[in-house]
Amino acid sequence: xxxxxLPVAVAWAAVLCAVLLAQTYVRAQRPNGIDxxxxxxxxxxxxxxGSPYLLPTPFPYLYPATLAFLLIPLAFVPARVAVLVWxxxxxxxxxxxxxxxxxxxxxxxxxxxADVALFLAVFFTxxxxxxxxxxxxxxxxxxxxxLCVSAALSHAGGxxxxxxxxxxxxxxxxAMPSGPPLGISDSSRRHGGVPNAAAALGCPWxxxxxxxx
Numbered sequence: 001x002x003x004x005x006l007p008v009a010v011a012w013a014a015v016l017c018a019v020l021l022a023q024t025y026v027r028a029q030r031p032n033g034i035d036x037x038x039x040x041x042x043x044x045x046x047x048x049x050g051s052p053y054l055l056p057t058p059f060p061y062l063y064p065a066t067l068a069f070l071l072i073p074l075a076f077v078p079a080r081v082a083v084l085v086w087x088x089x090x091x092x093x094x095x096x097x098x099x100x101x102x103x104x105x106x107x108x109x110x111x112x113x114a115d116v117a118l119f120l121a122v123f124f125t126x127x128x129x130x131x132x133x134x135x136x137x138x139x140x141x142x143x144x145x146x147l148c149v150s151a152a153l154s155h156a157g158g159x160x161x162x163x164x165x166x167x168x169x170x171x172x173x174x175a176m177p178s179g180p181p182l183g184i185s186d187s188s189r190r191h192g193g194v195p196n197a198a199a200a201l202g203c204p205w206x207x208x209x210x211x212x213x
Contacts, residue, residue, distance in 0.1 A: 009117035016124060016131075021087055023136040028083045032058035036086050036138030039063075040079075043071040067140060083138065090135055093146035098123060100149055 028034050038059040042052030045068075052061045052068045061068070074082040099120060103110050110116075124131055134141050 006114040006117050009114070009121040012121045013117075013124070016121075016128065017091060020091075020132060020135045021084075023132065024087050024138065025080070025083060027136050028079070028138065034136070034138035035059055035140070036083060039067065039071050039138070039140070040075050040082060042068040044075040047072050047075060063140070086138055087135060090139075090142040094131065094134075094142040095120060097142070097146045097149045100153065104153070 024034070028036065038057035038061050041057050042055055042061040045055050046052050046065065052065060055061065074085060077085070099116060102116070102119060133139075
């Protein structure tokens, strides 16, 4: 049973992707298109020096101009190719995001690829309608999700490294000075230790001080 787990999970994921891709493609053929249609129209206007916010697109462009700028390459390819590329990017983004979060929560299953694949297949089956709404409408949400996960991991990694550095720096005991204390010579240590050292420093006590008097 275990040996069939990975092939079954991959096959089921392929079926889900095929269904969603077909729905996305059909939806993109509507007169008003999908969200990606507005993204590409805005990218094309920006490429020609215009403002993506003044374009009467089917769906208002409410995103930072960075998105339109990054999508300029897709404005050069046929609409069908753009839909396929955008769909693939979003699928990769959401799968990577969920897988990364799961493996950070349960690093012990990282080597069990069949279990990870099965979990992802079950996860996207239960949350199919959410994936469907985002993918077939050509939205950017899953790519934003991947960027957020990446930023969170980067921040967590930096904080962990900083904490480790602080821990290593604080764990090292302060180096104790070697040799006799200041003002105490080797000869004074050999001839009476601290009392003779006190006399050498001019202190009016100890055997050394009495001998001096």
